[in-house]
Amino acid sequence: MQADDAGGEDELIETTFAPLASGFPGALGLKDDCAVLTPAPDEDLVLTTDAVASSVHFFADDAPGDIAWKALAVNVSDLTAKGARPLAYLLSLSFPERPERAWLDLFAQGLGEAQAAFGIVLAGGDTDQRPGPLSVTVTAIGSVPKGRMVRRATAQAGDLLFLSGTLGDSALGLQLRQDPTRSAAMGIDEAEARALVERYLRPQPRLALAPHLLSFAHAAMDVSDGLLKDCGRMARAAGLAATLEGIQLPFSKSLRAALARRPELFETAVAGGDDYEVLAAVPPSDADAFRAAARADNVAVTEIGRFARGTGLTVIGLEGRPFVAAVTGWDHFPAKT
């Protein structure tokens, strides 16, 4: 296999990653120590960083292209929820051992697909070899009109809570990725199961929603650690109370089928995470316009609750009673219990 192995760092960068940077002149072909970015006048830059690691955020035997896609998607999702347009990203890769050329080629191919889908290009990076899991750290940069970044903390009492797409498909996909035999008991057929696993493997940031968040949202964030946790964060940041109506939550046909047989999956859906949907606070007066603008761009947005004066997050379960979750969401860094 030796001949198929990747070369040293410089060769690796030149052959595998430089082509991904060809659309960004400031990357200087990845032949410099830094990249240079000329900001457009009247724009702010929006910055975010998120890492994914093998056996924590993805499975070691996931397809290399899926790992690459997810690493970029989770960052672009953050930008999108702020109303930002993706511009460029930096990539820091750590391998426990030298990957084979074939693995790298597929990884680069997945990055290329994600770049094309998200309109973002590689600007620079860092690669090294160390013990521990394969990890991929992305820092993504986007742009918004000056002073217009949509924040997490600026919801107002009376705002309606909107969620894009559907909730819980990715968490269900994760369960099916872990144990495909579960689908039968959930009443999910093979094609549906594949689609759910695909949602877990290849999150789709709601890029088309960004301009409408700028126009209509008082506040927004992406749902990555579970709706309960992230909605709780948004309410706390604004110093408000939030109520979520379980009956209004947008569930896919597959998830509805699974919920009918396994009602406990409601908790998986609201706390499971990895949704990468947008949670937005929109004033009632703009709700119709927001919905119409999103629909015109083929993004469904669903009213799922509202903000009010007070504190705390209340979730009304499917039976109309307050729902108390045993687990409120994904903590990247759990407190010792």
Place this chain on the structure above:
Amino acid sequence: MQADDAGGEDELIETTFAPLASGFPGALGLKDDCAVLTPAPDEDLVLTTDAVASSVHFFADDAPGDIAWKALAVNVSDLTAKGARPLAYLLSLSFPERPERAWLDLFAQGLGEAQAAFGIVLAGGDTDQRPGPLSVTVTAIGSVPKGRMVRRATAQAGDLLFLSGTLGDSALGLQLRQDPTRSAAMGIDEAEARALVERYLRPQPRLALAPHLLSFAHAAMDVSDGLLKDCGRMARAAGLAATLEGIQLPFSKSLRAALARRPELFETAVAGGDDYEVLAAVPPSDADAFRAAARADNVAVTEIGRFARGTGLTVIGLEGRPFVAAVTGWDHFPAKT
């Protein structure tokens, strides 16, 4: 120890890292998913990312403050060599297990010291727990006047090669960090040994040099992977040949003493890496002005060679004969041999 342990991710960010972001309004107190940066008019942004990991780039029992300092310093050094002024950074931390509060406090203290020394502030980040070594990935952002970033590839034939500070102290410090008993055989006393180890642990980016690189350098880069390797990269990028004069290399008094007893340390000095000095290509007509400007800011710069038409890197050893290194420098990602 439980009470001394750090809390969950949100608490960790609020108590440990938010204070480090207080000088950067766009960090929004680390309470949003993204940071926002308003670029100054007429400035380009310079971007770089570098990761350090336990047992690879630092020792597991290094002081937490030193680990923090180094993670930030290696990135700021990249910015400085491009003529950039540091602005802000994002921090991605991976812990194999929950660190104790005392460790985190010291880590944050080291970050704070480095921030103050380098004039950079925390803008955002990401923290998670995963197997493998503690790793710290920094993405640093600096600014330069529009179109003025000093590149690696733009040296010209006839340019003189200048190096800041002294060479090899950090590589020697690493040897003494690994085995303090070596100092006696090197003729290095305890205070000198401490200073050398300190150079390895707390690199000092040559911030004061940045404006003078903008004024006088055709090309520049920081020396982090060893002078031979990095100078070779600079020559190759420009399509030029480079000659380095060993006798002109700036060695500290300690390194000279060690070289007198152990001549093989010449290779350690030129190939060892971790110098974080600036290598600059300056036209002969500007050499005196560059030297004087640097001296006025208390940075020594030494002429160590020159670029010429051709290819390849020639090093003239201390005895006046071409020097051939067994190892040419640090490869983050070594090719299998």
